Amino acid sequence: MTPGFAFSRHALALAAAAFTAVGAQAATTLIYCSEGSPEGFDPARYTAGTTFNASSQPVFNRVVEFETGGTKVVPGLAEKWDISADGLTYTFHLRKGVKFHTTDYFKPTREFNADDVVFTFERMLNKDHAFNKATSPSPSFEYAQDMGLPENIAKIEKVDPQTVRFTLKKVDAAFLANLAMDFASVHSAEYADQLLKANTANDLNVKPVGTGPFVFKRYEKDAQIRYAANEQYWRGKAKIDNLIFAITTDSAVRAQKLKANECQISIYPKPAEVATLKTDPNIKLMSENGLNIGYLSLNVKHKPFDNADVRRAINMAINKKSLVDAVYQGAGQVAVNPIPPTMWSYNKNVKDYEYNPEKAKALLAKAGFPNGFETKLWALPVQRPYNPNGSQTAELVQSDLAKIGIKTQIVKYEWAEYLKRAKAGESDIGMFGWTGDNGDPDNFLATLLSCAAVGGSNYAQWCDKEYDDLVNKAKQTSVLAERTKLYEKAQDVAKREAVWVPIAHSLVYQPMRKNVEGYKMSPFGSVQFYGVSLK
Incomplete structure (x- = not known):
C-alpha cells in the first residue's frame, strides 16, 4: 500500500x-x-x-x-x-x-x-x-x-x-x-x-x-x-x-x-454503548432499521456440511432468540429468511427451524454422526452493522453446538484475510453478513446464494438448480408481482436446504458530534x- x-x-x-x-x-x-x-x-x-x-x-x-x-x-x-x-x-x-x-x-x-x-x-x-x-x-x-x-x-x-x-x-x-x-x-x-x-x-x-x-x-x-x-x-x-x-x-x-x-463521526457502536452515548450532551445518535442480514454459512463443499440433515441439525441447535437478546441487546430481530422483512417479496409464510437440541441430535444420528464431530467456526473479526460482536456470537454458537456433540474451534483472521480465505472456500462454519446495496431482493438472493456467486460472496459454495432457476427468472421480468412469487419460492428452497443459519437483522446506529x-x-x-x- x-x-x-x-x-x-x-x-x-x-x-x-x-x-x-x-x-x-x-x-x-x-x-x-x-x-x-x-x-x-x-x-x-x-x-x-x-x-x-x-x-x-x-x-x-x-x-x-x-x-x-x-x-x-x-x-x-x-x-x-x-x-x-x-x-x-x-x-x-x-x-x-x-x-x-x-x-x-x-x-x-x-x-x-x-x-x-x-x-x-x-x-x-x-x-x-x-x-x-x-x-x-x-x-x-x-x-x-x-x-x-x-x-x-x-x-x-x-x-x-x-x-x-x-x-x-x-x-x-x-x-x-x-x-x-x-x-x-x-x-x-x-x-x-x-x-x-x-x-x-x-x-x-x-x-x-x-x-x-x-x-x-x-x-x-x-x-x-x-x-x-x-x-x-x-x-x-x-x-x-x-x-x-x-x-x-x-x-x-x-x-x-x-x-x-x-x-x-464514528461507525457502529455496540448496543451496550448506545445508552452512554445518548447521555453525552455533545453527541447525537441517528438510527434506522438496517437493510441487512447477519448469518452463519455452512460450506457444502466440506464434509459433513454436504449433508442437509447436518445443516438442519445445526439450525435447530442454535438458540437464536437468546443469542440476539445477548448480542444485539434490543437492536436486532431474529432472522428467518436471507432478506430482511422490510424488503418487498419477503416470504412471511416461511417457518424457521425450531430451537430443539434433542431433535437436532436425532438428525445428526440419522446423518451418521451420533456422537457429533469436530469443525471450525470462523468469528467475524470486525464490528459490522449486521453483527455488533462477532466474538460473543461465536462463543454462544460454540456453546449451543457443544450441546449436540459438535465441537468447534473458533478461529479469526484479519478482515481482508478473512474475506480472501472465505472466497477461496476455506471456511467450515463461517460468520458473515450483508447490507443491501441497491434495495432489490436480487442483491441478496442472487449475490449471496446463486451458482454464479460460488467463489465470490456465496460462502456456502452452494449451487442448486431449482433455486438458481427461480432467481434468474425473477431478474428477467419487470412485473413486480411475478418477481415477488419467484423470490418467495426461492426463500422456501433456501430454508429447506438450510445452507445458512440466518441470525439477525439489526437496527443501525450512527453517532456523531452535535x-x-x-x-x-x-x-x-x-x-x-x-x-x-x-x-
Missing part, C-alpha cells in the same frame, strides 16, 4: 482540537472513526462495505447513483438515459465538463468521456482484458461475476464521446440499480493507459483516481487514510476541506475518541461525506 506519514492518537487529538479555533483553516477537517482497513481502493474488485466506504464513496462516481440517504436512482456521470422498449438496450448520455482528479501521480489531459465508462466495464467483463493481464494477481471482479453481468452484457459501445450504450442478452430488472452500486465506480482510461505503459497496473488499487468529491492523498495501513476536497468537483466543492479516516477497530475506543472530539450538519444515513450502510459540514 502507499506509504503514509506518522500517525498517532496525539496527532488526531491536535487535529480535533483545531475545531475550536475560530476561523482556523483546520476547522474544515472532519475525522471519521472507521472500523477497519480497506482491502484496496479499486471498488470493482471487492464487496465489503468497509472497502467501499474508503474508496468508492469519497473518490469515485458512478454512471447513475442513489440519492443521498435514499434508494432512488438519480443521474450521476450520466445526466440522462434511455431504455429500449424490449428492456435490452440502455443508452447513457454523459455529462460534459467532468474532470478526473489531479494528483502527485496523475495529471489528466482530458475530461471524462465514454472511453472511461467502456474501460471500467470491459475490464470487469473480459478476463483477458490487457489491464487484467498486467495486474498481479489478476482480479476476479466478484461483484460483477456474482450478478452474472459478464454472461448477460452482450456489448458496450461508445456511440460518441458523450454517449455509451449497453446491450443485454436478457432483461435484467435490477440493471439500472446495479449500475448505481459501488463496484460500478468509473475509472480513468487515460490513467490506466499510463499505468500499463509504466508496467505499474497494480497502482490502480493503491493510488486511486476518480471524479468524486474527495481526492485520495495517503494511506497508512491499519492507521489512517487522508483525503482532500476536490476543488474541481462537478457538483461543487465539498463543505469540508480535509477528510481523515481514523481506523479504529475497537468499538469502545471509537466511543472514547468521539466523546473526546478526536473524531466527529456540530456535524448535513449528514444522512444511507439505507445501504455506506458513509457519505459530501454535503456534510461542521458548525
Whole structure:
C-alpha cells in the first residue's frame, strides 16, 4: 500500500482540537472513526462495505447513483438515459465538463468521456482484458461475476464521446440499480493507459483516481487514510476541506475518541454503548432499521456440511432468540429468511427451524454422526452493522453446538484475510453478513446464494438448480408481482436446504458530534461525506 506519514492518537487529538479555533483553516477537517482497513481502493474488485466506504464513496462516481440517504436512482456521470422498449438496450448520455482528479501521480489531459465508462466495464467483463493481464494477481471482479453481468452484457459501445450504450442478452430488472452500486465506480482510461505503459497496473488499487468529491492523498495501513476536497468537483466543492479516516477497530475506543472530539463521526457502536452515548450532551445518535442480514454459512463443499440433515441439525441447535437478546441487546430481530422483512417479496409464510437440541441430535444420528464431530467456526473479526460482536456470537454458537456433540474451534483472521480465505472456500462454519446495496431482493438472493456467486460472496459454495432457476427468472421480468412469487419460492428452497443459519437483522446506529450538519444515513450502510459540514 502507499506509504503514509506518522500517525498517532496525539496527532488526531491536535487535529480535533483545531475545531475550536475560530476561523482556523483546520476547522474544515472532519475525522471519521472507521472500523477497519480497506482491502484496496479499486471498488470493482471487492464487496465489503468497509472497502467501499474508503474508496468508492469519497473518490469515485458512478454512471447513475442513489440519492443521498435514499434508494432512488438519480443521474450521476450520466445526466440522462434511455431504455429500449424490449428492456435490452440502455443508452447513457454523459455529462460534459467532468474532470478526473489531479494528483502527485496523475495529471489528466482530458475530461471524462465514454472511453472511461467502456474501460471500467470491459475490464470487469473480459478476463483477458490487457489491464487484467498486467495486474498481479489478476482480479476476479466478484461483484460483477456474482450478478452474472459478464454472461448477460452482450456489448458496450461508445456511440460518441458523450454517449455509451449497453446491450443485454436478457432483461435484467435490477440493471439500472446495479449500475448505481459501488463496484460500478468509473475509472480513468487515460490513467490506466499510463499505468500499463509504466508496467505499474497494480497502482490502480493503491493510488486511486476518480471524479468524486474527495481526492485520495495517503494511506497508512491499519492507521489512517487522508483525503482532500476536490476543488474541481462537478457538483461543487465539498463543505469540508480535509477528510481523515481514523481506523479504529475497537468499538469502545471509537466511543472514547468521539466523546473526546478526536473524531466527529464514528461507525457502529455496540448496543451496550448506545445508552452512554445518548447521555453525552455533545453527541447525537441517528438510527434506522438496517437493510441487512447477519448469518452463519455452512460450506457444502466440506464434509459433513454436504449433508442437509447436518445443516438442519445445526439450525435447530442454535438458540437464536437468546443469542440476539445477548448480542444485539434490543437492536436486532431474529432472522428467518436471507432478506430482511422490510424488503418487498419477503416470504412471511416461511417457518424457521425450531430451537430443539434433542431433535437436532436425532438428525445428526440419522446423518451418521451420533456422537457429533469436530469443525471450525470462523468469528467475524470486525464490528459490522449486521453483527455488533462477532466474538460473543461465536462463543454462544460454540456453546449451543457443544450441546449436540459438535465441537468447534473458533478461529479469526484479519478482515481482508478473512474475506480472501472465505472466497477461496476455506471456511467450515463461517460468520458473515450483508447490507443491501441497491434495495432489490436480487442483491441478496442472487449475490449471496446463486451458482454464479460460488467463489465470490456465496460462502456456502452452494449451487442448486431449482433455486438458481427461480432467481434468474425473477431478474428477467419487470412485473413486480411475478418477481415477488419467484423470490418467495426461492426463500422456501433456501430454508429447506438450510445452507445458512440466518441470525439477525439489526437496527443501525450512527453517532456523531452535535456540530456535524448535513449528514444522512444511507439505507445501504455506506458513509457519505459530501454535503456534510461542521458548525
